[in-house]
Amino acid sequence: MKHKRKIEISVISDVHLGTYGCQAKQLLTYLNSISPKKLILNGDIIDIWQFSKRYFPKSHLKVIKKIIDMASDGVEVIYITGNHDDTLRKFSGTAMGNISIVDKLVLNLDGKKAWFFHGDVFDASIQNAKWLAKLGGYGYDLLIVINRMVNWCLERFGREKYSLSKRIKNSVKGAIKYISDFEEVASDLAIQNGYDYVVCGHIHQPKMLLKKSKQGETTYLNSGDWVENFTALEYQFKRWKIYNYQHDKLSPFYADEDIKEMEMTDLIAAITIVDKKVI
Structure with missing residues (x-):
């Protein structure tokens, strides 16, 4: 078994378990490579909007089982609700052992204040027309499936992979403006409220930048996505960094052989029966 990297905090968001776009195997490899004190799940981990009994593969269940196991082993797991898992907001403030559910979070990190929230509160399309936002979610999921087929063909011909959705986001002026506005609004609010860091998800755009205004400054951070x-975002030695699986990943390994070998029925049983260590 290989050594795991010890970090203070790991932040992941926008996993979208239960959708075709979710890359659960890569996420599981990442979770198996780290030993954090805190694991912050910053929204849209389980995609309840697009949840289907027909599609929830074994790899997705393994991610849930892994997170529960981490909590059992003493990792503080904080689930911040997002828009795709907004059903969980009725349980906000609930805690079960090392797992808690909140809508937002403030932490003191080495004398600096960090403000965590998913970010959908800024999205007018979700607040005012939820059905339209859901329709967009289905379209995005379909685009990811098509993109997978395109990339499979490209790889067969020795070509580099291509992201259709990134191409669209980077070429549509409205999308670029939305991302820019999101970053500005989040940063301005953080500065007004005296937060040194503002940590979001939601827009699937990993970012770390220093934002300044006449009132002060803050570091804007976005954990990106696992689609x-x-x-992910990692905090260690008083510093933040963006972890990129495709660039930073270690040699492939699978630390938890017990999860690897479990059958689907065993995984479901392990998730639904609460581990005594968690309570």
Whole structure:
């Protein structure tokens, strides 16, 4: 078994378990490579909007089982609700052992204040027309499936992979403006409220940048997603960094052989029967 990297905090968001776009195997490899004190799940981990009994593969169940196991082993797991898992907001403030559910979070990190939230509160399309946002979610999921087929063909011909959704986001002025506005609004609010860090998800755009205004400054951070970018945020030695699975990944390994060998029925049983260590 290979040594795991010890870090203070790992932040992941926008996993979208239960959708075709979710890259659960890569996420599981990442989770098996780290030993954090805190694991912050910053929204849209389980995609309840697009949840289907017909599609929830074994690899997705393994991610849930892994997170529960981490909590059992003493990792503090904080689930911040997002828009695709907003059903969980009725349980906000609930804690079960090392697992807690919140809508937002403030932490003191080495004398600096960090503000965590998913980010959908800024999205007018979700607040005012939820059905339209859901329709967009289905379209995005379909685009990812098509993209997988395109990339399979490209790889067969020795070509580099191509992201259709990134191409669209980077070429549509409205999408670029939305991302820019999101970053500005989050940063301005953080500065006004005296937060040194503002940590979001939601827009699937990993980012770390210093934002300044007449009132002060803050560091804006976005954990990206596990659909296209395969990114997380890590805090260690008083510093933040963006972990990128495709660039930073270690040699492939699978630390938890017990999860690897489990059958689907065993995984479901392990998830639904609460581990005594968690309570």
